[in-house]
Amino acid sequence: GVMEQYLTTISVPVCDTKGKVTYVNVRCHRKLAASIKACFEEMAEIRFPVQYNGCYVWRQMSGSDSISHHSYGVAVDINAGANAQYTHGDKSSPYFINSKVVKIWKSHGFYWGGDWDDAYVDPMHFTYTDH
Numbered sequence: 001g002v003m004e005q006y007l008t009t010i011s012v013p014v015c016d017t018k019g020k021v022t023y024v025n026v027r028c029h030r031k032l033a034a035s036i037k038a039c040f041e042e043m044a045e046i047r048f049p050v051q052y053n054g055c056y057v058w059r060q061m062s063g064s065d066s067i068s069h070h071s072y073g074v075a076v077d078i079n080a081g082a083n084a085q086y087t088h089g090d091k092s093s094p095y096f097i098n099s100k101v102v103k104i105w106k107s108h109g110f111y112w113g114g115d116w117d118d119a120y121v122d123p124m125h126f127t128y129t130d131h
Helices: 002-006 030-045 099-107
Strands: 007-015 021-029 052-054 075-078 125-127
Touching: 002 007, 007 030, 021 030, 030 099
Parallel strands: none
Antiparallel strands: 007 021, 052 075, 075 125
16 A cells, blocks of 8 residues: 555557567556566667556565565566576567667666576566676
8 A cells, every 4th residue: 555656647659479469457656667668668769569468456566575576666578488587588479578678677777587696597588787
């Protein structure tokens, strides 16, 4: 309940593998809404196919007692099926998080879970915090 005052819902474009654009709602921290929307718009511009897997959800970090950054609406997961935790992604998939996508998110101040240590690499994950 406390987080509600910090959250907003935005509509963002996502492409499918044929380049068709539709829109999904993203619940996120209001201070990051413009940056998150810009990232999705830039991915749509390059026709990168996206399966949105979530932003705000109150929960603990996977394998930890710490609160997840998703609990604050500052982390976004995309294309989880092709970019699972503890992998470097499926390069044969059209949903593979490529360097163009990473560059888009980093240019807006996000960190990429694919850069993390192999003990906890998470290529689907973009976060505004560096861990």
